Amino acid sequence: MAHIPVSVSESQPPGRPLETLEDVAKGLAPRVxxxxxxxxxxxxxxxxxxxxxxxEERMARVDLHLGAxxxxxxxxxxxxxxYGFFAAAVLYRxxxxxxxxxxxxxxxxxVLFIGNHSGQVPIDAAMIGTALFLEADPPRLIRSMVEKxxxxxxxxxxxxxxxxxxxxxxxxxxxxxxxxxxxxVFPEGAAGISKTYDRAYQLTDFGLGFMRLAIxxxxxxxxxxxxxxxxxxxxxxxxxxxxxxxxxxALPLIPQLFIPGGQLPLPTKYRIAFGAPMFxxxxxxxxxxxxEEKVWSVKTTIQQMxxxxxxxxxxxxx
Amino acid sequence: xxxxxxxxxxxxxxxxxGQLVTRELHRQHRVIGVDRRPFDRLPADVTHHEVDLRKKKxxxxxxxxxxxAIVHLxxxxxxxxxxxxHHSWNVAGFTKLLGYAAEFGVKKLVMLSSANVYGPQPDNxxxxxxxxxxxxxxxxxxxxxxxxxxxxxQGFLWKHPELSTVILRPVHIVGxxxxxxxxxxxxxxxxxxxxxxxxxxxIHELDVVNAIVRAVEGPARGIYNLxxxxxxxxxxxxxxxxxxxxxxxxxxxxxxxxxxWSMRLTSFPPPELDHIRYVCMVDDRRARHDLALEPQHxxxxxxxxxxxxxx
Numbered sequence: 223m224a225h226i227p228v229s230v231s232e233s234q235p236p237g238r239p240l241e242t243l244e245d246v247a248k249g250l251a252p253r254v255x256x257x258x259x260x261x262x263x264x265x266x267x268x269x270x271x272x273x274x275x276x277x278e279e280r281m282a283r284v285d286l287h288l289g290a291x292x293x294x295x296x297x298x299x300x301x302x303x304x305y306g307f308f309a310a311a312v313l314y315r316x317x318x319x320x321x322x323x324x325x326x327x328x329x330x331x332x333v334l335f336i337g338n339h340s341g342q343v344p345i346d347a348a349m350i351g352t353a354l355f356l357e358a359d360p361p362r363l364i365r366s367m368v369e370k371x372x373x374x375x376x377x378x379x380x381x382x383x384x385x386x387x388x389x390x391x392x393x394x395x396x397x398x399x400x401x402x403x404x405x406x407v408f409p410e411g412a413a414g415i416s417k418t419y420d421r422a423y424q425l426t427d428f429g430l431g432f433m434r435l436a437i438x439x440x441x442x443x444x445x446x447x448x449x450x451x452x453x454x455x456x457x458x459x460x461x462x463x464x465x466x467x468x469x470x471x472a473l474p475l476i477p478q479l480f481i482p483g484g485q486l487p488l489p490t491k492y493r494i495a496f497g498a499p500m501f502x503x504x505x506x507x508x509x510x511x512x513x514e515e516k517v518w519s520v521k522t523t524i525q526q527m528x529x530x531x532x533x534x535x536x537x538x539x540x
Numbered sequence: 541x542x543x544x545x546x547x548x549x550x551x552x553x554x555x556x557x558g559q560l561v562t563r564e565l566h567r568q569h570r571v572i573g574v575d576r577r578p579f580d581r582l583p584a585d586v587t588h589h590e591v592d593l594r595k596k597k598x599x600x601x602x603x604x605x606x607x608x609a610i611v612h613l614x615x616x617x618x619x620x621x622x623x624x625x626h627h628s629w630n631v632a633g634f635t636k637l638l639g640y641a642a643e644f645g646v647k648k649l650v651m652l653s654s655a656n657v658y659g660p661q662p663d664n665x666x667x668x669x670x671x672x673x674x675x676x677x678x679x680x681x682x683x684x685x686x687x688x689x690x691x692x693x694q695g696f697l698w699k700h701p702e703l704s705t706v707i708l709r710p711v712h713i714v715g716x717x718x719x720x721x722x723x724x725x726x727x728x729x730x731x732x733x734x735x736x737x738x739x740x741x742x743i744h745e746l747d748v749v750n751a752i753v754r755a756v757e758g759p760a761r762g763i764y765n766l767x768x769x770x771x772x773x774x775x776x777x778x779x780x781x782x783x784x785x786x787x788x789x790x791x792x793x794x795x796x797x798x799x800x801w802s803m804r805l806t807s808f809p810p811p812e813l814d815h816i817r818y819v820c821m822v823d824d825r826r827a828r829h830d831l832a833l834e835p836q837h838x839x840x841x842x843x844x845x846x847x848x849x850x851x
Contacts, residue, residue, distance in 0.1 A: 290839040291772025296666055297739045299773075373662035373818060376735025376790065380773075383739070393665035 265308045272311055273356055277304050280355070284363045285402065293384070295401075296365070296394070302384035303363070310352040313345070317489055318450065322353045324496035328362060332399045332441045333499070335364060335406045336432060338425055338524055339414035341451035341487070342474050346415075347406060349492050350446055354404070365398055366406040367391075369471065392431060399439040406446075407432045409517070416460060416472035422452040423528050428521050430513045437516075438506040445497035445520060447527035453538050454487035455479075490538050495527050544570040544585075548756060549607045551593060551637065552614030554579045556717045557652075560749045561611065562586055565756070572605060574598060575614065593633030602644045609648035609756050610641055615686060617719075620807070623681070630685040631692070638696050641703060648704050650755045652748075653690040655711045655765060656683055660738070660818035667823035670709070670763040676820075680811035694763070706755040708748075710766035711822060715745030715845045720812055725846045730778045734787040737775045738819045743768030744837035744845050754831045764831060767824035769839040774816060780843050790817065 269277045281300050293299045314320050328335075335354075340346060347366050354362040367390035373379045388394045398405050408414055409428040417426060436443050457474035465473035478484035500523070502516050546569045552558045553573030559580070565571050566583050573579065573588045582588055591597045593614060601607075616629050634651075641649050658668045659676030674691070677684040690707060697705035712721035721742070724730065743766055751766050778785050788796070793813060800806040827833045837845070 289770025289772065291770050291776060293739070293772060295771070297771075297773065370663035376733070378735075379662075380735060380737045383737075384773075388666060389663060391663060391665045393667070393669070397665075397667060 265305070269304070269308055269311060272315060277307070280361050283360045284355075286363060287401075294386075296386065296388050296398075297383035298363075298386035299384045302381070303386060306381075306385040307352065307355060310348045311356060314349055314352040314356065314492075318345070318349060318492040320349055320353060320492040320494055322357055322494045322496070324498075325353060325357050327444055327496045327498050328354060328358050328404075329442055329444070329499055330360070332402045332439065333362075333404045334399070334432060334436050334441045334443045335404065335446050335496075336443050336520055336524065337406065337408055337446035338423075338448060338528060339408035339410045340417065340422070340448065342416060342455040342457055342476065343487065344415060345454065345487060346448045346451045346492075347408070349451075350406060350448065350494060353494055362404045364404045364406045366408075367395060369412070371469065371471075392435065395435050396439060399435065399441050409521075412471035416457065416474050418459060418474070419452070419456045423449070423532060425521055425525050425528075428517050430510060430517055433502065433513050433517045433520070434506045437502050437504055440503070442499040442501050443520060444499050445524045445527060447495045447497070447524050447531055448492060449495075449528060449531035449535060450490045450492040450538070453490045456488075488539075491535075491540055493531050493535060495531055497523055497527055544568065546570070546608040546756070547572065547605055548609045548611060549574065549601065549605075550611045550613065551575065551633075552612070553588065555613060556715075557713070557745060557748065558613050560716075560745060561613065561752055564749050564753055569756075572601060572607070574601070594629070594636060598636065599640060602640045607644060607646050609650065610637060610646055611752060611756060612637060612649070612651045615652070615689065617682065617686070620804075623685075626682075626685050631688055634689050634692055638692065641696075642700055646703060648706070648756060649693070649696065650706045650708065650752055651689065651693040652752065653693070653707050653709045654683075654686060655709045655741075655767075655820060655822045656680075656815075657687045657690050657709065658820055658822070659683070660814040660820035662818050664819050664821075666739075666819060667821055668765070669823045670765055670826060679814060680809070682809055682811075697762070704759065704761040706760055707763040708751055708755060708766055709763065709822065710743050710748050710751070711741035711768055711820075712743065713745050713748050714742050714842060716848045717745050720808060721815070722846055723807065724816075725777065725781060725783075728783065729786050730783050731786045731788050731793070732775065732778070733793055733813065733817050734789045736790070736817045737773045738817065739771040739821060740774050740777060740819075741767050741771045741821050742777065742842050742846075743835065744842045747833075747835045747837055747842075750836060751827065751831065751833055754833060758831060760830050762826070762830070764827040764833075765822035765824045766827055766833070767822050768835050769837070769842055771821055772839065777843055780840075781846060 273280050286294055288294055351364045354364050363386060365386050365388055368382050368387045370389055372382060373389060395405060409432050410426045413426045455476045457476050459475040461473040548565055548569050549572045551574045553562055554575040554577040562571055566586050571586045573586060574591060574593060576590060576592055579588050589601060616626055657674040657676045658672055659678060674687045677687050693705060693707050713719060714722045747768060797810045801810050
């Protein structure tokens with residue numbers, strides 16, 4: 223009788239069913255947690271090595287007001303920001319190998335960073351933000367204004383909010399500056415970022431809104447010029463009709479997207495220059511012509527910085 | 541017995557908020573309630589007229605009593621009643637009330653509106669101020685009555701400088717009250733929209749009561765947003781309540797809710813989905829300054845108050 227082979231199920235204690243899905247999940251949970259903890263350690267290690275202090279220490283030096291809900295007034299969550307900065311810092315250091323000049327020009331308190339917008343995908347904003355968090359002292363956490371239609375996109379809208387991006391309406395900008403935050407604005411907007419390669423490094427029309435805002439809130443303007451982003455995606459045309467139909471700002475024609483691996487931006491070298499702060503006063507409700515003159519001076523400063531950056535660089539990729 | 545400071549006519553007295561306001565006001569003031577519903581355990585010094593606001597009987601109350609202040613909470617918002625019923629009750633009743641206020645020398649009018657009149661929109665500024673346009677009706681027609689009432693009160697505010705009109709626009713009120721937001725948060729499994737997690741503001745019902753009392757007793761005049769404690773993402777409100785969530789893609793949620801609504805299986809009108817998709821937050825700096833209002837209930841207490849009204 224003892225020789226009768228017993229099947230696996232019979233060897234289980236009576237009354238206990240085969241392992242349920244829940245048991246499997248319970249068994250896996252510690253291993254998943256271990257893996258996540260290890261990843262978290264890697265992230266912490268990398269961020270500490272590039273900043274010389276831990277992310278939490280650096281974040282504590284940023285002027286940020288977290289409420290009891292764990293987010294700031296615009297939904298920024300330091301936990302999400304950490305992962306955002308990790309991803310951006312990897313690109314910043316190893317992919318685009320950003321070279322930054324004039325970062326000491328970034329003042330404390332309220333400031334408006336005005337830059338050229340390029341490269342089809344707003345990586346330039348992420349790199350400027352990363353530069354100001356990693357390299358400025360004290361670190362600055364810049365907020366930028368995102369297109370309103372991004373709020374209709376699932377995940378994107380939540381991600382933008384948690385990493386400190388705000389919807390591009392004047393009320394939000396005013397509120398941020400009044401609470402002495404740093405704000406990034408690209409006055410060229412969608413027309414700037416989606417420009418075709420034949421117009422690379424030529425600034426398109428600047429809106430007047432940022433100047434009105436700066437005068438109204440008495441905020442210094444720091445011009446920023448990014449060289450290197452124009453070449454990450456070479457656009458040869460724009461399907462504006464189709465874009466309008468789908469309801470997005472632009473639909474660039476980028477040949478590299480059709481080559482395997484070309485979906486990634488080209489690993490150009492980014493050169494980010496911060497200019498001296500510019501101060502403007504007057505009446506924010508002045509005639510457009512008066513404001514245009516002031517905007518013109520900012521625009522020519524940035525254009526000049528772009529020319530200098532282009533003249534200085536020896537290659538697009540190095 | 542001490543003399544009562546003011547005579548206050550309160551509409552919608554028998555709603556949950558109305559009862560709280562009554563209990564808060566009746567010790568200092570003479571409170572006259574107008575409501576078609578019965579009042580449970582009515583305080584002895586409160587008069588209750590079970591009468592429709594549109595009836596002539598209401599005028600008789602004004603003729604026989606010297607009413608100093610009117611608090612209007614009597615806004616019907618049963619999503620299942622026909623919109624014609626709503627409209628007639630809400631707009632006709634309030635118009636009558638405004639007429640009496642002007643005719644009988646009332647000094648104060650407090651009207652409870654809602655931050656929902658601004659409406660959740662993708663291009664909303666993070667914090668809406670009192671002068672923002674009331675666009676809530678663009679997608680959600682059931683809010684149009686309240687918007688119209690708010691506009692009527694605004695018109696009255698400018699037309700009658702001798703009378704202090706106060707319009708209060710609180711964010712989602714939680715506590716024992718039953719409104720769409722608290723009913724939603726009380727669901728055993730709370731559905732959310734996959735990939736959307738807007739910041740939300742909640743206010744404790746007693747903080748709203750406090751604001752109403754301040755508005756009645758103080759000299760303030762104008763429109764005031766009431767924001768409650770700090771905002772937080774919707775997902776965290778649900779997490780703090782310890783309820784599981786069920787994230788549903790918007791593309792699926794909308795037709796499903798439409799279906800459930802038409803089969804009368806839910807009390808949530810489909811356009812309200814926008815409330816868990818986009819922000820509709822208000823700036824309450826004006827109330828903090830003019831009414832000296834700070835929320836007395838912090839975020840933890842406010843969130844936990846959702847459970848009070850659970851059945």
